[in-house]
Amino acid sequence: MGGIVAVIDYGMGNLHSVASALQHVGADKVLVTHDAELIRTADHVVFPGVGAIRDCMAEIRRLKCDELLLDVLTEQHKPVLAICVGMQALMSHSQENGGVDCLDIIPGEVRFFGNPLLDAEGGRLKVPHMGWNQVHQVSAHPLWSGIEDNSRFYFVHSYYVDAVDRKLLAGSVQYGVSADAALARDNLFAVQFHPEKSHTAGLQLLRNFISWNGQC
Amino acid sequence: MGLAKRIIPCLDVENGRVVKGVNFVDIRDAGDPVEIARRYNEQGADEITFLDITASHEGRDTTVHTVEKIAEQVFIPLTVGGGIRAVEDIRTMLNAGADKVAINTAAIHTPELVREAAQRFGSQCIVVAIDAKRVDDVDGAPRWEIFTHGGRKPTGIDAVAWAKKMADFGAGEILLTSMDRDGTKNGFELGVTRAVTDAVEIPVIASGGVGTLDHLVDGVLLGGADAVLAASIFHFGEFTVPEAKAYMSARGIEVRL
Numbered sequence: 001m002g003g004i005v006a007v008i009d010y011g012m013g014n015l016h017s018v019a020s021a022l023q024h025v026g027a028d029k030v031l032v033t034h035d036a037e038l039i040r041t042a043d044h045v046v047f048p049g050v051g052a053i054r055d056c057m058a059e060i061r062r063l064k065c066d067e068l069l070l071d072v073l074t075e076q077h078k079p080v081l082a083i084c085v086g087m088q089a090l091m092s093h094s095q096e097n098g099g100v101d102c103l104d105i106i107p108g109e110v111r112f113f114g115n116p117l118l119d120a121e122g123g124r125l126k127v128p129h130m131g132w133n134q135v136h137q138v139s140a141h142p143l144w145s146g147i148e149d150n151s152r153f154y155f156v157h158s159y160y161v162d163a164v165d166r167k168l169l170a171g172s173v174q175y176g177v178s179a180d181a182a183l184a185r186d187n188l189f190a191v192q193f194h195p196e197k198s199h200t201a202g203l204q205l206l207r208n209f210i211s212w213n214g215q216c
Numbered sequence: 217m218g219l220a221k222r223i224i225p226c227l228d229v230e231n232g233r234v235v236k237g238v239n240f241v242d243i244r245d246a247g248d249p250v251e252i253a254r255r256y257n258e259q260g261a262d263e264i265t266f267l268d269i270t271a272s273h274e275g276r277d278t279t280v281h282t283v284e285k286i287a288e289q290v291f292i293p294l295t296v297g298g299g300i301r302a303v304e305d306i307r308t309m310l311n312a313g314a315d316k317v318a319i320n321t322a323a324i325h326t327p328e329l330v331r332e333a334a335q336r337f338g339s340q341c342i343v344v345a346i347d348a349k350r351v352d353d354v355d356g357a358p359r360w361e362i363f364t365h366g367g368r369k370p371t372g373i374d375a376v377a378w379a380k381k382m383a384d385f386g387a388g389e390i391l392l393t394s395m396d397r398d399g400t401k402n403g404f405e406l407g408v409t410r411a412v413t414d415a416v417e418i419p420v421i422a423s424g425g426v427g428t429l430d431h432l433v434d435g436v437l438l439g440g441a442d443a444v445l446a447a448s449i450f451h452f453g454e455f456t457v458p459e460a461k462a463y464m465s466a467r468g469i470e471v472r473l
Binding site for chain 2: 115
């Protein structure tokens, strides 16, 4: 429990809320950095993301955070939590900004919700998908510990993840389509919602993450 | 089941204190913003909006510090508005811990600011705040115009057309305040709420005039709002956030309980 958590900072927006939420749930130390040596010392790594995918990918590559992330995941086997655009960046490709190649760590596409987007009764749904929606826990995972199925988490996004390998799906959310809310593979857990902004359920997920050993 | 309608307590803050006026004047002290924000977070508010109505530069520094303190303790989205004039102001507030910034007057003077901000920081954090006043046409057809300077200065801009334009420019959300209703406790101006909600694809927050829990219900069911914002009914202890949510839920509105 606790330990050192590194939040990978590739210069895209405010990471204070992630850092302060991690501190709040008991991390001994939170490092917000892209320094590979510092991140190597961490017990857990968070890969966040805010903003448009083209700029995010450009900064991730410029600061070599792509190589760093692969090293952390597959060489050092640290538990990694990807959040929002951080999750989208893991996929093969995104439709945002006219089409952007992403890291291809998890094969799949990041798709636009569509306009118009309609619910099951034909009602119009606003895009971005902004606010508190229910996450169905498709598979059991240590990060869901103590969180009721269909708990609400805070989402804000216009593009959603659609992973190729459906066995990786850990959580789904309904918003006109069935979108991937959480993906899990080995020591990697990725969420589309913002746990750091999701009050009780979100803080519980972060608490679970910093005590997770990376095994499923 | 799906996306919940949001309840957003609003803190109007001047020189580090929460205040609330009637029709933007007659201000009454409601307490320490950090304490109040923490209370709403614990009550299960879905977001918090912080509107800085301070004029002075010294006051602005206080605001940044207050936002930092709130962001350390509040784990729901925080929107900060008031005095946002340039990309640098947006960056300052986001770095202080805001999740979204609300742009009002500056968007009217420099609409390109909204486009630039959305490109730089993402639409998800750019809220355009619109202060609308009813100015019916000569034939009596309802129309709403944007006013600045706390409702004193007309701009000649149609509120509905403006909301559409701001959505096209990349705004992620509209915060729509009725200047006629703000602080009156007579309920939202539902005409403009409905007109703007129908006109744009992005979420709309209804604001201005909440005095009863039925007003919150009307904002969603009649106005079509995605979120409802209120200040004084929560600040002065008339209702708690859970009471408001239970009331809305009993009327068939999906909320986060």
